[in-house]
Amino acid sequence: MTDLYSLKNKRVFVAGHRGMVGSAIVRRLKDEGCEILTASRSELDLRDQSGVRRWIAERKPDAVVLAAAKVGGILANDTYPADFLYENLVIETNVIEASFRSEVGKLIFLGSSCIYPKFAPQPIPEDALLTGPLEPTNEWYAIAKIAGLKLCQAYRRQHGVDYISAMPTNLYGPGDNFDLEKSHVIPALMRKAHEAKLAGEKQLTIWGSGTPKREFLHVDDAADAMVSLLKSYSGDGHVNVGSGEDIAILELAKLVASVVGFEGEIRNDPTKPDGTPRKLMDVSRLFETGWRPKYELKTGLEDAYAWFREHVEKGEARLNVA
Numbered sequence: 001m002t003d004l005y006s007l008k009n010k011r012v013f014v015a016g017h018r019g020m021v022g023s024a025i026v027r028r029l030k031d032e033g034c035e036i037l038t039a040s041r042s043e044l045d046l047r048d049q050s051g052v053r054r055w056i057a058e059r060k061p062d063a064v065v066l067a068a069a070k071v072g073g074i075l076a077n078d079t080y081p082a083d084f085l086y087e088n089l090v091i092e093t094n095v096i097e098a099s100f101r102s103e104v105g106k107l108i109f110l111g112s113s114c115i116y117p118k119f120a121p122q123p124i125p126e127d128a129l130l131t132g133p134l135e136p137t138n139e140w141y142a143i144a145k146i147a148g149l150k151l152c153q154a155y156r157r158q159h160g161v162d163y164i165s166a167m168p169t170n171l172y173g174p175g176d177n178f179d180l181e182k183s184h185v186i187p188a189l190m191r192k193a194h195e196a197k198l199a200g201e202k203q204l205t206i207w208g209s210g211t212p213k214r215e216f217l218h219v220d221d222a223a224d225a226m227v228s229l230l231k232s233y234s235g236d237g238h239v240n241v242g243s244g245e246d247i248a249i250l251e252l253a254k255l256v257a258s259v260v261g262f263e264g265e266i267r268n269d270p271t272k273p274d275g276t277p278r279k280l281m282d283v284s285r286l287f288e289t290g291w292r293p294k295y296e297l298k299t300g301l302e303d304a305y306a307w308f309r310e311h312v313e314k315g316e317a318r319l320n321v322a
């Protein structure tokens with residue numbers, strides 16, 4: 001990738017620095033020689049418009065990474081539609097507008113692969129956006145994320161600012177949310193397999209039919225891609241960020257079980273939703289820059305499980321989230 005924007009000696013605000021993605025971006029940015037600005041939620045609630053305007057005006061970052069959001073898996077998205085739509089809309093509008101007011105030159109907004117239609121062509125190219133109905137379990141979150149990427153595009157077109165958007169696929173890794181009801185599939189299955197192994201249980205239950213396919217990316221690879229885009233991408237269109245490979249949920253469950261060392265039976269719970277049948281993104285726009293992920297799924301899962309075991313023993317893993 002050719003660098004167009006240097007982060008050296010820049011002041012970079014990472015919104016959401018305590019989350020899985022934000023903390024990975026902070027780790028990755030340490031190689032860039034920049035000053036990293038952060039604010040905990042108690043210091044700055046990103047839903048507070050005047051607070052966000054004031055905080056950004058006082059700190060004057062050069063660049064902003066917008067990795068703060070209300071995030072959850074399929075059931076959380078389906079259960080709390082108002083929270084997922086309202087909180088995400090307000091966080092992104094506050095941060096993007098306040099950044100523009102304070103003359104922040106560069107901003108990267110993080111969306112999600114759920115922005116695409118439920119039955120989009122596979123692999124999903126960036127131009128599949130707004131070509132069909134969304135997956136009902138996460139349409140609220142998807143609409144907020146579409147608004148966020150459109151807001152970046154609108155500020156770019158009207159005001160000429162260099163605000164870009166990345167759409168990451170399903171992510172996993174250190175710092176994930178392991179709440180059994182509100183998490184994504186990998187942390188949920190990892191915790192279920194770990195607890196079943198410790199308890200000597202003979203069965204583990206996965207949600208839905210096990211047939212949906214998903215694409216996964218280790219969060220450190222995602223953070224590396226985001227920082228690469230921040231330095232080298234300056235386009236009007238959003239960029240898919242993924243591994244380019246997908247796997248059926250039942251196969252994923254078997255892989256997680258083998259990484260954890262759970263040898264029992266895997267059962268289905270058909271009362272839980274499957275969600276979209278397949279969500280593999282076309283990552284050629286990103287791969288054309290030369291960027292590639294470093295983790296294979298199995299080695300990424302081993303890394304994530306090593307992190308989980310260490311932190312669950314110390315009481316530092318997120319097992320119950322609000």
Ligand SMILES: NC(=O)c1ccc[n+]([C@@H]2O[C@H](COP(=O)([O-])OP(=O)(O)OC[C@H]3O[C@@H](n4cnc5c(N)ncnc54)[C@H](OP(=O)(O)O)[C@@H]3O)[C@@H](O)[C@H]2O)c1
Nearest residue numbers: 016018019020021041045046068069071110112168170171
């Ligand atoms: N995880 C995935 O599979 C995935 C996939 C695609 C895209 N993404 C995107 O990546 C970004 C980060 O996701 P993540 O997985 O890192 O989620 P996460 O672990 O839940 O982190 C979200 C972060 O946002 C912060 N936050 C939320 N509401 C806030 C508020 N009102 N004020 C201040 N801070 C607030 C949280 O603060 P607290 O620590 O105080 O709660 C947390 O630090 C999101 O934009 C998400 O859409 C994630």
Ligand SMILES: C[C@@H]1O[C@H](OP(=O)(O)OP(=O)(O)OC[C@H]2O[C@@H](n3cnc4c(=O)[nH]c(N)nc43)[C@H](O)[C@@H]2O)[C@@H](O)[C@H](O)[C@@H]1O
Nearest residue numbers: 073074077112114138183184185188206207208273274275
């Ligand atoms: C990246 C995120 O993807 C999310 O969709 P989505 O891929 O279905 O998110 P997940 O919650 O990871 O679920 C992926 C698939 O795994 C199945 N699954 C099996 N067992 C489990 C389990 O124990 N927990 C969970 N959570 N799933 C499980 C689930 O039914 C679904 O088919 C969106 O709701 C968000 O908006 C976001 O975009």
